[in-house]
Amino acid sequence: MKKLLTLTLALVVQVSLVGGAAAQAINDNQLSDPRVRQAIAYAIDMETIAETLFEGAAINAVGLLSNSEFYPEGMDAYDYDPDRARELLAEAGWDQGRVLDVVYYYPDQQTADFMAVIQAYLADVGMQMNYRLLEGDVGAQIALPPEDPVNGPANIDWDILYGARAALALQEYFNRFGYGLMPSIPNIEEMNELVEMVNSTADPQVHRDGFQQMEGIINENAYILPLYYQQLYIFESDRVDRNGHPYGNEQYNYNWGIVDWEVEPNDDGERVIYTNAAPQQFFEVPWQNLGIWVHNRYAFDTILEADPNLTPIGGELAETYGMSDDGLTFTFTLRDGLTWHDGEPITAEDVAWSIEAAAQLPVTNPVVAATLRRIEGADALLAGDAEHMSGIAVDGNTVTLTFSEIDPNVLLAFSQFAPLPASYFEGTDPLQLQQNEFWQFPIGSGPFMIEEARMNDFTTLVPFPDYHGGVANIDRVIALPSADGDPNLVRNAAAFRADVGYTKNVPDVAALEALDHMSVIPVNIPYTRMFWINQFPMTN
């Protein structure tokens, strides 16, 4: 009897420790065994890494989402426990001769250092790994799902990928669990259903339930190993006063109240701010990377307005807006008297054209694109069977959109969507919208208009006198060219050529904070660094 009780207890402990997962490999790849993946999670002391290597600029992750309100009860934080890792590996019969191929795509030194640290932690529990930087077509190397999403084999050739998920809408964290989309994890039917559930409603309670269930499944089985949440750091010089307007996710569009900002005049009495993210060769279409370039938020207005957390809070170009009770019709009316920076009126026809063009543009932000492609008639337009979307109706200043199915992100998408002046794009193939010469000197609708664009030298913007929200108190914005990560940021800031902007580069943060005239404000954003583990059988 005692023996039976002991056996039962052992079984209960084991089941509880592996979280009820099917604690064995599901194919000939040992990484398909949840115990091995859990062992990897236990083997890494992320807390120490966050404090040391990342100098406190990383938050230890538990789930994919950083907000614990989306976690179910009993989420395992996989706190550092090398003994437990060794036990799990022993139970799983881990082949100690196997050398894991760990890949990453960030070319910075800190990532290479991080890989070296991970290598040491895994070695400590008896796992060998090599690491390498992916180059060339990274997308093809990390995102190709197998032809058979259940049995594989994998279409990728790595064991573990270190990467990130940055999201506008939280569904983006989970959408790859839809059937046939996941390159590294054999299909999970339960997840397919949950993905479909959260994408078919705008009900926040359903979203919460769905996220909780998905977080629970991922955590229990260690399908993906969330490592840390990265913050975004807004820098600001002491010449700038935002007049109390809050800081938010600078990678997207939100109401930052720039019209109310005050700037200390320079020696010539001019109120100038310097920033970065000016173009190097052309201005990017503002539908791709929604907020990162200087023209995105200074020169273009969106239909709706979002708060710093990207929650839609009202109209921007739209005076009024509303969603039907069934969630299938979205109507908005543009403000009266709106004009583009060239003085031409902003019309509902411009907006309708922009919606159709953005739906066809291959690089439109996926959340925005998904919303636009759910408008009735979008499929026919994309297939080339129709010239327009049947679900767009224009009446004066009012645009009515009819959706073929419920989209969870209509308001969010339109809080990020900036229409373009259609007249400049007559005859342009929507696939090649970016190749139009408009993008050498774009005409926008926002609080600032482009004054001079010297590609790869600078871009200057001046207040738009007819802006519906009032005229800004800043005489000129001088933007220096840079990509998303600006390698010259610290130098320019030290030389008083960077007054506002953001960075995600941790070493830059310390350097900026060391400058007397600069301050750095950390902002929580949906950005999670994680390990994807290839659980398919390998082709060789």
Add this chain to the structure above:
Amino acid sequence: MPTYIIRRLLTLVPMAIVISFLVYLGLELTPGDAVSHMIPPDGIGSMDPERLQMLRESLGLGQPFLVRYWIWLTGVVQGEFGYSLSGGVPIAQIFLTRLPATLELSIAALVISSIAGSILGTISALTRGSKTDQALTTVGMLGVSIPEFFIGLVAILIFSLNLQWLPVGGRLMPGDDSFWDRIPNLVMPALVLSIMMTAGVMRYARSSMLDALSKDFVRTARSKGMPEWRVNLLHGFRVALTPVIVLIGFRLPVLIGGTVVIEQVFQWPGIGNEFIASVRAQDYPLVMMIALFSVIAVLLASLIVDILTAVIDPRVRLGD
């Protein structure tokens, strides 16, 4: 000489074609294409692969390699340089905006290094074995040995950030309309770029001068009672200049592609910076044109150097 020049010019054509093909092949063998580089890896998982494939097709990336190369080559022959894939900007326009920046920087560095290197090398040769010679040789070694990016960063730290004498980088700021407005921006990158070249020219000029001074005609000139400065300048320096000119002549085209590091360090918007960006973006029409331009520049420079050598040194006969 005209026959020689025409023959050399004609040989440029097959060489340029072969080299351009090799560059094109290199791009083809690199994983990925311009479209895959438009999407950051963090976002690639959320994109619609079918739409991306349509974009590839619309940009002509779906055609076979040889077809694409042929289209590009025939276009170039007809003077159609094409458009940048990433932004649709005409390549001619990119050249018109970037090349002046690189030429400005390269020529400034070339002038500084040629004058300084020739003078210092000559002084070093004339004071052979002295402390001046030793000091110049040591400085020359250091100039060749220390990487440009390091000197550039130190220079920025001292002259821009600490002393605030010179701008931290860039070529133009709002209101900088004339060349003279740009001089403060040009000083530091041009000087840093010229350091390594000065050291090279100096060492070359020194050994060339020493070689010339040991020739019989120099001894003859001295034995005729000619003043020492005249012997050195008219006989020694003139002859010693020939190989130095060859070196300098070859430097200009190399500089056009070789300013990449300095352009990066000083945020200089030149063709080198553009080349790096276009290679990263796999923007093949732009990469090809910059590569082709560099190849033609080197080949033409080689021809010009040959002609100049013949003009300076009467012993050299072209086409023999």
